[in-house]
Amino acid sequence: MSNQANHEDLIPEEFLQISSNIVSTFGNRLPVTLCIYDEEFQRVAPLFPKETRLTPKKKDQMEKQCQDGNLFITKDDYAGLAGHISQNLGALLTEHYLDEAVAAEIFYSGILEKVRSFFSNPIAETLEQLKSVLAIFSEYVWVDRNRWSHFFNTLQRSNDIACHSVNTLFVGTAVYLKTVHKGDEKLELNSLGLGLVLHDLGMTQIPTALLSKAGPFLYKEKQRMQEHIDIAEKMINRLEIKDALVRSCILDHHERIDGSGYPRGKKADSISNETKVCSVADAFCAIISERWHRKGFNPILAAIVLTESNKRYDKNLTSALVSFIISNNPEMQALIKDKEKMQQLRTLALKQCE
DSSP states (O other): OOHHHHHHHHSOTTEEEOOHHHHTTOTTBOSSOEEEEETTTTEEEEEEOTTOBOOHHHHHHHHHHHHTTOOEEEGGGHHHHHHHHTTOGGGGGGOOSSOHHHHHHHHHHHHHHHHHHHHHSOSHHHHHHHHHHHHHHHHHHHHOGGGHHHHHTTOOOSSOHHHHHHHHHHHHHHHHHHHHOOTTOOOOOHHHHHHHHHTTGGGGGSOHHHHTOSSOOOHHHHHHHHTHHHHHHHHHHHTTOOOHHHHHHHHHTTOOTBSOOSSSOOBGGGSOHHHHHHHHHHHHHHHHSOOSSSOOOOHHHHHHHHHHOTTTSOHHHHHHHHHHHHHTOHHHHHHHTOHHHHHHHHHHHHHHHO
C-alpha cells in the first residue's frame, strides 16, 4: 500500500492535501504554512511556516514530500491558498485535489480581481489580463459540466458592478450551455464570456450617488442611467473591441423581444441568441442582488419573475434558468416541492410583472 493511501485514512479533516500542480506556483516565498504527516509520531506537523523563503534545499524537501502525497495545509489556510491561486488560475485546469466548491470560489475571486482592475483602469493591458483569466475559465468549464452547481453557489448579492458582472458571467454561461450546446462539440466561449463580463461597462462611469439612490428614479435619472449604453460604446470603440458578439452583449442587453427595451427598441429576430442570454442573466443577477431600497430576491422567485415576463424575455432561456437553479441547488429542490410556497412565489412574481 502506498504512503498516500495510508495518509488518506490518518489525516484529520482539518488538513487538505495539495498537489505538485499547486506547489509549482509558489515562487520563492510560501503563501501558506506547509505540513507533513510525521510517521514516527503519527500526527501532522509543520514543515515550513508561511512566508518561508524557499531555498533550493527547501524546494527539494517540499517537492519530495509532495510527490509522496505527504504535503498538506490546514483548512484555516484555505483563504490564503485561494488568494494565491486566484493569481494563478491556470493551475486549476489540471488540479485534482482541491474541492470543486473551493475551486469555484477561487475562480470567482480571481476573475473579480481582474474585472475590478479593468473597470478602474480600462486600458488595453488590463483588458488582455481579463481576457486571459476568462480563457482559463472557459477551458475549466469543459473539463466537467457538473461544476456549474458550485459556480451558482458562489454568486454574491452585493450591490456592486464588478460582482454583478462576474455573477452575469457565471449565470449566462450556464444558461447558454444548457440551451445552445448540443452533443460533444466544443463551443467557443471566450467571446461570450467577455461580452457577459463587460455588458455593464458603461455603468462604471455613472455617478455613484445615482447608482446608490435609495428611492425610485426620476425621469431624468432614468435617462441618465440609460446613457450607460452610449458611454460603453465609446469605451469599446476606444479600446478597439470589434468582436460582434461582445459588442452585441454590451449594446443590446437592454433590448427586449417585444420591442419594449432600449436604446433602439429592437425585437426578437434582430437580437442575437447570445444577447438574449445576456439579457436574462443580467436581469436575474440584478433581481437577486441587494439594493439600497430592497433586499435581493430568492433565486427561484427571480427566475419565475423572468419566466412570467415571457413577452420581454426568451421563454426557452428563462425556463432553462429555472431548471438550472432547481437541478443544482438542494435548497431550491426542496422549495420547488412545497406547492403552497411555490404558489405564493408565483403570486409575488406576477405582481412584479404588472
